[in-house]
Amino acid sequence: xxxxxxxxxxxxxxxxxxxxxLGPLLFIFxxxxxxxxPNGEAKRVFAIFxxxxxxxxxxxxxxxxxxxxGPILASIFQVIEIREIFSPFADSIIFxxxxxxxxxxxxxxxxVDKRISGVFLSNRTLSxxxxxxxxxxxxxxxxxxxxxxxxxxxxxxxxxxxxVLNAFPSAIKKKLAPAILLMIAYSASLGGIGTPVxxxxxxxGIAMLEKFANIKISFFEWMVFAFPLYLSGFFIFAFYLKISxxxxxxxxxxxxxxxxxxxxxxxxxxISIFFLTVVLWIVPGIIFxxxxxxxxxxxxxxTFNESVVAMFGGILFFLIPSGSNSKKTLLSWKDVETIDWxxxxxxxxxxxxxxxxxxxxxxxxxxxxxxxLFGKPSPMLFTFLSIMVSVALTEFISNTAAANIIxxxxxxxxxxxxxxxxxxxLGATIACSLAFMLPVSTPPxxxxxxxxxxxxxxxxxxxxxxxxxxxxxxxxxxSAFKM
Numbered sequence: 001x002x003x004x005x006x007x008x009x010x011x012x013x014x015x016x017x018x019x020x021x022l023g024p025l026l027f028i029f030x031x032x033x034x035x036x037x038p039n040g041e042a043k044r045v046f047a048i049f050x051x052x053x054x055x056x057x058x059x060x061x062x063x064x065x066x067x068x069x070g071p072i073l074a075s076i077f078q079v080i081e082i083r084e085i086f087s088p089f090a091d092s093i094i095f096x097x098x099x100x101x102x103x104x105x106x107x108x109x110x111x112v113d114k115r116i117s118g119v120f121l122s123n124r125t126l127s128x129x130x131x132x133x134x135x136x137x138x139x140x141x142x143x144x145x146x147x148x149x150x151x152x153x154x155x156x157x158x159x160x161x162x163x164v165l166n167a168f169p170s171a172i173k174k175k176l177a178p179a180i181l182l183m184i185a186y187s188a189s190l191g192g193i194g195t196p197v198x199x200x201x202x203x204x205g206i207a208m209l210e211k212f213a214n215i216k217i218s219f220f221e222w223m224v225f226a227f228p229l230y231l232s233g234f235f236i237f238a239f240y241l242k243i244s245x246x247x248x249x250x251x252x253x254x255x256x257x258x259x260x261x262x263x264x265x266x267x268x269x270x271i272s273i274f275f276l277t278v279v280l281w282i283v284p285g286i287i288f289x290x291x292x293x294x295x296x297x298x299x300x301x302x303t304f305n306e307s308v309v310a311m312f313g314g315i316l317f318f319l320i321p322s323g324s325n326s327k328k329t330l331l332s333w334k335d336v337e338t339i340d341w342x343x344x345x346x347x348x349x350x351x352x353x354x355x356x357x358x359x360x361x362x363x364x365x366x367x368x369x370x371x372x373l374f375g376k377p378s379p380m381l382f383t384f385l386s387i388m389v390s391v392a393l394t395e396f397i398s399n400t401a402a403a404n405i406i407x408x409x410x411x412x413x414x415x416x417x418x419x420x421x422x423x424x425x426l427g428a429t430i431a432c433s434l435a436f437m438l439p440v441s442t443p444p445x446x447x448x449x450x451x452x453x454x455x456x457x458x459x460x461x462x463x464x465x466x467x468x469x470x471x472x473x474x475x476x477x478x479s480a481f482k483m
Contacts, residue, residue: 011060019058027051038361041079045356048073052353056401063398064342067349070356080359088355089348092307093207097347099310100197101339103277104148106317106331110270113144113156115263130176131247133164135238138183142191142234146198147274149340150188154444157184162451172248177453179241182462185444186237186436190470193230193433196222196306200343201403204350205429208407211351212358213421219306220285226430229477233470240465265323270330273320277313280304343400350404357408366409367416379419384475386410386424390431391467395441403432423478434470436463 010016030047037043048070055066071085079085107113137157145153161184165173192199196206196219206222209215263271284304288297317331357363377385386406394402406428414421435441437460439449448454 013059015058016060019054020060022058023051023054023060026054038365042360042362042365044077044079045074045360045362048077048079049353049357049362052349053405056405057397059397062342063401064345064349067346067353067404070349070353074352074356079356084355084359085352086348088351089345091207091211091348091351092305093203093351094344094347096307096310097197097200097203098344099307099312099314100147101343102314102317102331102336103274103310104152105336105339106314107148107270107274108152109317109331109335110264110266112267112270112274113148113153115267116140116144130164130168131242134180134183134247137161137164138187138238139234141184142187142194142230145188145191146194150192150199151443151447153191154185154188154447157188158447158451161448165453168248174453176245176247177451178455178458178462179245181448181451181454182459183238183241185442185448186462186466187234188444189433189435189442190230190234193233193430194223194227195219197310199433200347200400201429201432202226204347204400204403205407205425205432207347207351208354208411209422209425212354212363212408212411213415213425215422218285218288218301219281220283220288223282224285225426225477225481229430229473233466233473236469236473237466240469266330269320269323270317273313273316273330276316277309280309280312281306346400346404350400353404354408357412363408363412364416367412367414370413371417376417377413377419379423380479382414382417382419383423383427383478387427387431387471387474390428391434391471394432394435395437399432399435399442403429406432427474427478430474431471434467436466438463 011020027047027050030043030050035043037046051073052066052070055061055069056063059066071089074080074085075082137160141153141157144156158181161180165177165180168176189199193202196202196217202222206217209217281304284300287300291297318329318333320330322328322330357366390402390406393406407425410424410428411421414424435445438456439446439459441463445459449459
């Protein structure tokens with residue numbers, strides 16, 4: 001999962017000042033222009049859409065506040081019924097992410113994340129082999145980011161990486177620092193691809209496919225496709241770093257035996273809840289593979305709905321008592337007050353804007369005009385272009401905003417061109433997490449860049465390499481799965 005706001009934004013920045021003025025100007029220009037639209041509502045929605053896109057890119061105000069602006073303007077200009085405008089804020093996908101927030105906070109509150117990293121990295125063999133330590137640390141980082149915030153996981157492993165680097169002489173430290181620190185950041189972003197709850201674009205893509213294309217992707221189905229993709233990209237990039245950088249053969253042990261402490265009662269209970277939730281997420285997909293009975297499928301999909309399971313797992317943290325203090329539970333509401341609730345608002349705003357685009361006929365208008373300009377694209381070319389455009393967009397703006405902008409357009413074009421919808425949308429959804437080139441692309445990049453051990457050219461060089469690897473792999477996986 002990923003936190004959304006960056007410090008390098010706001011009304012005080014040049015980008016923010018430009019966007020603050022440009023958004024409303026484009027809105028007024030479209031409303032007053034003689035451009036032909038299917039109807040007046042579609043024209044007003046397009047004007048609102050441009051305003052929202054500009055503010056999502058330039059960030060004069062927080063992204064979640066901009067997400068609320070769209071429904072507000074749609075209500076003022078009476079585009080559709082107010083109930084329809086705001087109903088996406090109660091979409092089940094939002095509760096799936098809310099439940100996963102509770103679970104992630106419960107794991108962090110009990111110290112599970114740090115305890116796992118301590119146990120894993122205190123291994124004597126790993127702590128004396130620089131490359132194996134680097135590889136295991138990055139792999140664990142990516143695994144945790146499948147379930148926890150990418151930013152939080154990076155913040156955990158960043159000081160550990162610095163401790164590893166400080167075990168080397170200064171000359172070797174200077175040589176290894178960019179690769180090790182960047183791999184930590186990149187691993188956090190790559191891990192988010194592996195599960196639906198790993199990063200916001202995954203859930204946005206899943207929700208929009210179901211809402212606007214009537215295509216349902218279960219938790220298990222996502223992992224069958226995305227987990228091997230993430231793992232392949234991780235090991236290929238790690239191998240690239242291995243052959244491009246000469247790692248020392250050995251070093252002094254970095255971690256002491258005190259890291260090998262037993263798990264506390266709270267941590268055991270938190271891990272048990274986590275594994276129960278994961279099992280309940282995955283089991284329905286397995287059942288669907290072994291049965292074709294529609295009645296059974298309906299019961300299972302309703303009873304074990306991903307959103308219901310996520311909320312059930314989250315609520316358990318509020319119910320199960322703490323092992324250290326029986327008067328308290330594993331999680332209190334005070335603990336979750338710090339959750340990034342703006343993410344849920346951004347989800348709702350993005351789904352609402354997508355709903356407006358399709359309800360008013362603007363989506364069909366997008367698709368038809370694309371076909372008039374460029375002709376009907378081949379399915380594979382369209383998928384490849386969707387991946388490339390999404391990668392380019394997400395390098396400069398929030399991956400959540402990028403997904404909200406690009407996915408409705410891709411669905412509308414695919415529907416108008418009568419080409420398969422799933423490959424380009426899945427490609428774009430994955431691509432929205434491939435932000436590796438710049439510090440402002442994603443919070444993990446910004447965190448490691450703050451070490452002052454990484455230059456912009458170095459980040460761009462490594463980032464482009466990983467982008468190419470993941471673009472090729474994503475396109476290859478989509479082609480092989482014949483989606």
